[in-house]
Amino acid sequence: MNILVVGCGRWGSFLAWYLCSIGHRVSLYGREASPHFAAFQKTGTNGLVTLQKEVVLTNELRWDKADCVVVSISAQSLRTFMSAVPQGALDGKPVVLCMKGLEIGTGRRLSTIVEEYAPRARVAVWVGPGHVQDFVAGIPNCMVIDSPDPDTKEFLVPAFSSSLIRFYYGSDMVGNEIGAAAKNVIGIAAGMLDGKNKTALKGALMSRGTREIARLIKVMGGNEITAYGLSHLGDYQATVFSMFSHNRRYGEAFVRGEAYDELAEGVPTTTALLSLGEKHGVELPICTAVDAVLHRGEEPEQALADLFLRSLKREF
Incomplete structure (x- = not known):
């Protein structure tokens, strides 16, 4: 299969490497001004992934x-990207979104943005746990492919599966997209706990975080059990504990007053989730606490205390 991977950052370049390694013909698109693209042109590597010679680097989108x-670009860039796609260029093609986020201004799921601009595309999402560093070291993991079209899932799962990644068939686009996006907010909260030497509270964070997002998924029409699957709870090890997690590291750096320059999708996702919570009447205490620290200047110690020392109530 001829596959175009859009986005040559850390994850996009891994996707190109992986898909080539399992026998597909892969082109990797990046902007000419991108330092990632320049690095691959010059050396063939970004320090994490060394592309096979068969991968075609391109700055031209040949649909x-x-x-x-x-697609593996910033979630907040997706609308701009889709608005530039020629009408009909994606008709009948599987378009697989590999980002985990929500549109900040609207709370829209990313698949719905693709459907808005390319209604005849076969949209799917690829979510679940895994870091580039582990995969290239040969450490396998399990992930999920979901799509509103059963035939698209039936096509993609066998085509993308290997001994390195075992794919499961998703059955809840709402739950998988919300869950995948929300786990980044939990990752930021975990980093804040690490930064304040409260790592022991991560168990409570994981338990209550999953419950919080399950409630939101349910009221939005998804299946609340999806929050306990690979797209959300199953991704916690890679997000809440891993040294490679950008969101965890961002939260830790933030509460320590240190600079952190890598993309943390959980920052805009926090705002988007709160707008969804307000719209649907769902309390999101962890998202609220993260937002209070990131955007409203609340002291992390106070926000974390308020979060975990809330009024007495039943667990379930």
Whole structure:
């Protein structure tokens, strides 16, 4: 299969490497001004992934040459990207979204943005746990592919599966997209606990975080059990504990007053989730606490105390 991977950052470049390694013909698109693209042009590596010689680096989006499009860009850039896609260019093609986020201004799920601009595309999401550093070291993991179209899932799961990644068939686009996005907010909260030497509270964070997001998924029409699957709870090890987690590291750096320059999708997702919570009448205490620290200047110690020392109530 001819696959176009859009986005040559850390995850996008891994996707190109992985898909090539399992036998697909892969083109990797990046902007000419991108330092990631320049690094691959010059050395063939970004320090994490060394691309096979068969991977075609390109700064031209040749939709006609692609049987499938895999997208790995910033979630907040998706609308701008889709608005520039020529009408009809994605008709009938699987478009696989590999970002975990929500549109900050609207709370929209990313698949619905693709459907808005390319209604005849076969949209899917690829979510779940895993870091580039582990995968390239040969450490396997389990992930999920979901789509509103059963035939698209049936096509993609066998085509993308290998001994390195075992894919499960998703059955809840709402739950998988909300869960995948929300786990980044939990990751920021985990980093804040690490930064304030309250790591022991991560168990409570994981338990209550999953419950919080399950309530939101349910009221939005999804299946609350999805929060306990690979897209959310199953991704906690990679997000809440891993040294490679950008969101965890961002939260830790933030409460310590240190600079952190890598993309943390959980920051805009916090705002988007709170707007969804307000819209649907769902209390999101962890998201609220993270927002209070990130955007309203509340002292982390106070926000964390308020979060975990709330009024007495039943657990379930």
